Amino acid sequence: MAQSAEKADISEKAQENTAELCTERIIHRGIVESVRSAMPEEAELYDLADFFKIFGDRTRIAILWALSESEMCVCDLCMLLDMKQSAVSHQLKLLKQSRIVKYRREGKVVYYSLDDDHIRRVLNLGRQHIQEQR
Amino acid sequence: MAQSAEKADISEKAQENTAELCTERIIHRGIVESVRSAMPEEAELYDLADFFKIFGDRTRIAILWALSESEMCVCDLCMLLDMKQSAVSHQLKLLKQSRIVKYRREGKVVYYSLDDDHIRRVLNLGRQHIQEQR
DNA sequence: TTATTATATGAACATATAATAATATGTTTT
DNA sequence: AAAACATATTATTATATGTTCATATAATAA
Structure with a gap:
């Protein structure tokens, strides 16, 4: 009943503008609705993706x-990775903003390290995964 | 000796073309070398990033x-996410190629689900992380 | 067979992102 | 103070990526 009403609604929209919305029919309404109620808010999806x-x-x-092995300064990272200093700094900025690395300053030198063991665990899970796929 | 030779070499190159190489000095040679020996092969870095x-x-x-809640077909996902079917299929293709999801066909309908518990663990670690940051 | 339905794919476009060059900032040393 | 140095930032450019449209493929029903 509600279903046939919605179907009518959908085909109406489809006539107006096929490109505007998802005009597919729902095959498993129950599953879609229960999963929908388990979905997080938009912001959480974006945060997780980010x-x-x-x-x-x-x-x-x-x-x-590298940082999982040892704290390092920017200059060391440049040398290790054979990259321009500005490129390394750019990436460190992103890592810093996401609180994935932390840093401490000692005079002119800035030392970076992993923010916490959480990050190490994520890295290791990834390492495991690709090991298994080889 | 080798060191001063290298420095001379670098400043020579810097005169020719500042953009060519990393011209920074190594501050902590020991750390750089020990970390270098712990670095994986190029391919492994790319695989992990991918x-x-x-x-x-x-x-x-x-x-x-969604798939962590329930197996779903493409059509259901379109409806749930309010997305075009082709957009969903494109992403499912990527997920499939990376062996992050698996699928089974039942007539015209293709059901997708998470490939293994590994994936679920990665997802959950991420969820935990962003929860803590809030 | 033809028609219908569910999913997949290719090409094009718009946007996002990483590296670079040039320059700025902040710290130490002289 | 000025010079030297380590790092950060801005603007630009080249490349990568996600979505869309159009179409193709695969399975079922009539």
Whole structure:
């Protein structure tokens, strides 16, 4: 009843503008509704994606891997990774903003390290995963 | 000796072309060398980054969150996420290629689900992390 | 067979992102 | 104070990525 009403609604919309909305029919209404109620808020989806996005770059993974071995300064990272200082600083800024690394200053030198063991655990899960896929 | 030779070499290059190489001085040679020996191969860095990259998108996170609740077909996902079917299929293809989701066909309908508990653990670690940051 | 439905794919476009060059900032040393 | 140095930032450019449209494929029903 509610279902056929909605179907009518959908085909109406489809006539107006096929491109505007998802005009698919629901196949498993019950599942869709129960999953919908388990979905988080928009902001949480974006935060979660943004968190993982940081790990999704070769340069940042290299930096994180290095920092998982030892605290390092920017200059050391440049040399290790054979990269321009500004490129390294850019990535460190992102890592800093996401609270994935922390830093301490000692005179002119800034030392970076992993923010907490949480980050190390995420890294290790990823390492495990790709090991298994080989 | 080797060191001063290298320095001379670097400043020479710097004169020719400042942009060519990392011209920074090494501050902590010992650390750089020991970390260098702990770094993985290039391919492993890329694989790890590619793995996390998949989680670094709102749409894919939404799909994964949904699939962590229940197996779903493409059509259901379209309705749940209010997205075009082709957009959903494109993302499912990426998830499939990375072996993050698996699928089974039942007639015309294709059901997707998380590939293994590994994926669920990665997701949950991420969820925990952003919870703590709030 | 043809029609219908569910999903997949290719190409194009718009946006996001990483690296670079050039420059600025902040710290120490002289 | 000025010079030297380590790091940060801004603007730009090249590349990567997500969504859309159009179309293709696969399975079922008539």
